[in-house]
Amino acid sequence: MNQFPILSVILFLPLLGAVGAALLPRMAGWGWSLLVTLADLAFCLALIGQFSTTTPGYQFTENRAWLPGVGVTYALGVDGVNLFLLALNALLTVVAIGASWNVARNGDRSREYFVLLLLLSTGMMGVFLATNLLLFYVFWELMLVPAYLLVGMFGGPRRAYAAIKFVLYTAVGSLLMLVGIIALGAIVSDTSHTAFTLDLPALLAHGAASLPRETQIWLFLAFFAAFAVKVGLFPLHSWVPDAYSEAPAPVVVLIAGVMAKTGAYGFVRFNLGVFPTASRDLATLMGILSVIGILYFALQALVAQDFKRLLAYVSISHMSVIVLGIFALNTQGVEGGILQMVNHGILIAALFLIAAYIEARTGSRRLADFGGMAKRTPWLAAVFMIITLATLGLPGLNSFAGEFLAFLGAFRASVVFGVLGTLVVIPAAWYMLRFFQGVMENPESGTVATATDIPRGRRGGAKLSDLRWGEFGVLLPLLVLTIVLGIVPGLLTARMESTVQHMLPAITASHTAPVLPNTTTVQR
Amino acid sequence: MLNLTPLILLFPLIGFVLLGLFGKRLPKALISLIGCGVVLLAFACAVADFVSMLGVSGAAQSSNITIFNWVTSGGLTIDFTLLSDPLSAVMLLIVTGVGFLIHVYSIGYMADDDGYWRFFSFLNLFIFAMTLLVAAGNFLFLLVGWAGVGLASFLLIGYWYTRPSAVAAARKAFVVNVIGDFGLMLAIFLLFKTFGTLNYSELLYNSQRWCPRGLECSFDQAARLAGFAGQSTMLAIALLLLVAAVAKSAQLPLHVWLPDAMEGPTPVSALIHAATMVTAGVYLVARAHSIFQAAPASLAVVAVIGGASALFAATIACVQTDIKRVLAYSTMSQLAYMFMGEAAGGFSGGIFHLTTHAYFKALLFMAAGAVIHALAGEQDMRKMGGLRHKLPLTFWCFVVGGLALAAVFPFDGFWSKDTILSSVLERATTSGDFGWYVLYAAGILTAALTGFYTFRLIFAVFLGEYRGPEIVPHGAEHAASAPASRPNGRNAARRDPLARVREVGAAMAVPMLILAALSIIGGFYDTPIKPWLNEFLVPSTGPAVELPNGSGLFWFSIVLSLAAALLGIGIAWARYGSRQPRFAPSRNPFVILLEHRYYVDDLYDRAIVRPIVALGRWLRRDVEGVALDGGTRGVGGLIGGASKGLRALQTGYVRNYALAIFTGAVLIVLYYVIRP
DSSP, X not given: OOSOOHHHHHHHHHHHHHHHHHHSOHHHHHHHHHHHHHHXXXXXXXXXXXXOTTOOSOEXXXXXXXXXXXXXXXXXXXXXXXXXXXHHHHHHHHHHHHHTHHHHHHOTTHHHHHHXXXXXXXXXXXXHHBOBXXXXXXXXXXXXXXXXXXXXXXXXTTHHHHHHHHHHHHHHHHHHHHHHHHHHHHHHHHHHTOOOOOBHHHHHHTTGGGOOHHXXXXXXXXXXXXXXXXXXXXXXXXXXXXXXXXXXXXXHHHIXXXXXXXXXXXXXXXXXXXXXXXXXXXXXXXXXXXXXXXXXXXXXXXXXXXXXXXXXXXXXHHHHHHHHHHTTOSHHHHHXXXXXXXXXXXXXXXXXXXXXXXXXXXXXXXXXXXXXXXXXXHHHHHXXXXXXXXXXXOBTBHHHHHHHHHHHHHHHXXXXXXXXXXXXXXXXXHHHHHHHHHHHXXXXXXXXXXXXXXXXXXXXXXXXXXOOHHHHHHHHHHHHHHHXXXXXXXXXXXXXXXXXXXXXXXXXXXXXXXXXXXTTSOOO | OOOOHHHHHHHHHHHHHHHHHHGGGSOHHHHHHHHHHHHHHHHHHHHHHHHHHHTSOGGGGOEEEEEEEEEEETTEEEEEEEEESHHHHHHHHHHHHHHHHHHHHHHHHTTTOTTHHHHHHHHHHHHHHHHHHHHBSBHHHHHHHHHHHHHHHHHHHTSSTTOHHHHHHHHHHHHHHHHHHHHHHHHHHHHHHHHSOOBHHHHTSOOGGGSOTTSOOOSOHHHHHHXXXXXXXXXXXXXXXXXXXXXXXXXXXXXXXXXXXXXXXXXXXXXXXXXXXXXXXXXXXXXXXXXXHHSHHHHHHHHHHHHHHHHHHHHHHTTOOBHHHHHHHHHHHHHHHHHHHHHTTOHHHHHHHXXXXXXXXXXXXXXXXXXXXXXXTOOBGGGXXXXXXXXXXXXXXXXXXXXXXXXXXXXXXXXXXXXXHHHHHHHHHHHOXXXXXXXXXXXXXXXXXXXXXXHHHHHHHHSSOOOXXXXXXXXXXXXXXXXXXXXXXXXXXXXXXXXXOOOOOHHHHHHHHHHHHHHHHGGGGSOSSOOHHHHXXXXXXXXXXXXXXXXXXXXXXXXXXXXXXXXXXXXHIIIIISSOOOOOOOOOHHHHHHHTGGGHHHHHIIIIIHHHHHHHHHIIIIIIIIIIIHHHHHHHHHHHHHTGGGGGGOOOOHHHHHHHHHHHHHHHHHHHHHOO
């Protein structure tokens, strides 16, 4: 235990940043936050470098007694499931801070803003890192509070409504999960006659994963409530379009880019990891909800008129793909799901930033107001094009790799889900091109044609300028990853392999699969 | 044996990246040099590969190069592998060779365009994606190339992105092609689920893996696949692959994007929508011939689609007046011939027609581009006529291309179309199946129609009197939307309207002449006397059907198809060549049906596009708005109403709620601690 506590450092650096941001002057606070989060990202990259690809269990574990009587320990660990989510969180925090330069400059309540942003980041880091269920819950709530406040304080005109809706949905989900957590600890302690603990490895060692089917299903559903709301799974998604379209772009970068992943992560870590029988038996239900979500949200994106709402639906449609992959319960599906969490975070962050840049230039986000912007903003158009192509799943860019694996996994588990899920590539091409072409192409019209007439400062618009260096700098890492992870997605899956391979047999073991005549070459 | 395939891909990729990033600041000469140079280098490598392949034989002709591991996940291992074999060698020669000529042509054609660098960078991207498509060694990287060419096609159709028609056409092409990608993805999933691999070397060629254990192993790969996976699975895979092929090669029922794709600059139509990309479907069927042969019913489907598309497109081509659209429907019809040949088992015959078609159709598009260029963007043949004297070179190139397209002896189209028709006839006589005779009849009828529409086009454009307005040259079609400066009224009145029309410059003329030469001699590498290409392709496409060369049947087929073509040309002469053609609106219901392209576009719009949008709007209003959002408000209101007495707690501050949640959590935990 004498090793360098790298996970604690990764976890608390943003908190340190929050303290600094609260004390320093505005612009210095911005610089400080950026510096701290960059350091955090550097530690995450170092962690990836040090990570052993052959160890299935937790690595770099830290475990300290905290409230022994309650079974609460300060326990952190990293494995193939959360490794890249930490890096994603660190990266998107850097991007969000970088993109908040205007907030710092304009000053209004900028201290609170940066403190909350960094607290949110710490909370999400903790959610990914905690291996004690109560610690997990503490961070889960710690993540929600700054998120409510950021939406409620810094959002658009309908921010109050959006924030309340967000609270209503997430609070109900979280409370059910808390009941589930405590019930799980109590039941395991009763059946195994051991002390009450909420440490995940200890729970699993005490047979948490082999509870009776009925119990597993109830507990599965309790956790499901919290995670499904976060993911925006149909029909629990109603808060998403409001929150995403009202929140300022850097906040959406973190909420859509990272926080939505905490739900998907929870599905893998807890529903798959602790309730294997229930996961297997409810996989069909999860598949149905995912497939409905994938197609229904795609259809909503197709008819959306406000492009931030369009992106909100794009986001949850793709999140549903992740859930579909996870509940395929095979290696390709789960790895595709995790890989897609990373890719989705990168792309949705880039998309919301681009949407914000477009809105800042024209003062509008109604698709009908646009046309022909590419002529005056060629570089913005080029970057937007690449991100659009990645989002619609163009083979060779990052999203394809994750979606391919997730759909392949789903197809292997159920041909119907696989086919219906994959079908989304057609509306996806349609809605993304509708967005891109509607804004960038065609003759100049609407707000684009009149944009130069908007005086500086009014309606948030300056003159219609091309991508600025600062804006480009924020998008650049996302752009690079979009291309690199499309070419060599194996870099990521190689590090998930042993954890996922280790996790799945518990689910499929009790599974009496019909032996097909053709499966002479059995693959996982 | 030499294997430079990675370089063939690398050069155009470098060109794309260089021009894409820095092209805007480079001088035009350098852009042309980079844009054409990288393709020439790729072509040189393709030639070197091909020549070295001629030196070896049999299995030594095929080799795989693995560059890196793309992904490994459970039992799935996908490498970036390039396969070099006779089929990919031929395809690479065509793609880089014809591609290079079209790049050179574009120097002249696009000379006045503002986005010169963008154009060449997209063309390079296309060459990269297309070489990847034909050189990929597994189905996944086939898909990457497959989607990549679709992307390049999208970018180039919508190249003039301020034109609404081009933007709409680009989107249509992309979405329809994604339907094909969807089919290909499902085929890949099913292949992996069934066989556990996506590599050509295991799936398509001579792999012992699929032999039943302890039983005698069939010599035929198709029989092995069928034996391993069962007929119905193989049929499903083949049909899913066919969805992809049909979308990419613009066959019924997914052909609707190709005519609209003519919105792109003409070199794009020549390169992507005639010579190379649209032939990818033909390539795929030839490449995956083992899969199709493992489920013979799938080849019957190919035959039906081929025969129907051939006639469908050829009939529409007869009434089109936009010269590029005539050629677009002609492309669809010729691709259908290739599928007919493949359906009859002549996979190498399909590839043969692919190569000859690449020469003469690229030539025809280039010549059409020369006409459009000379007439300042005019594409309507009703406003042309009598251009023979003004554009002699273009005229003769058009005639050569037209004779090749109409399959007149001894032009290259004659040899390849004859190979296809005689393999269909051979199939008909050996199987005795009535369906093959019908397919053969469709092929002959299409041959007559081809002769008609091709020479209708040539006669209407080049013979007779000029029918259009005065031409004020200002480059090519891209400037057509700009207001043309009016010439001085008095002086202009008596001037020859074609006075300022000029024949094309060297950059456009040289590629046209080379392709004209190829259209004349390009068929001689696979004649009934010496079917060289056919034999060369055997390692890739399997043993070809025995053609009835030299028999009475063979001569009958040749005479019949030639007579059909000449009949078509004769009717065209009677109606458009021997006198001034008239383009009066027709009241013939069949002609109206053709002018509306059999109403397929309208049908899709009404039966698919609009219902989907209507469904989305209905869901937004009634489900998303009322049921879900309204439900939330209802619950919220209920809570609000029920808790009037607790108003003190409802501060409206979110942090207080959060605090309450947290306190609650702590209380529950405490309960469990204190609990005995």
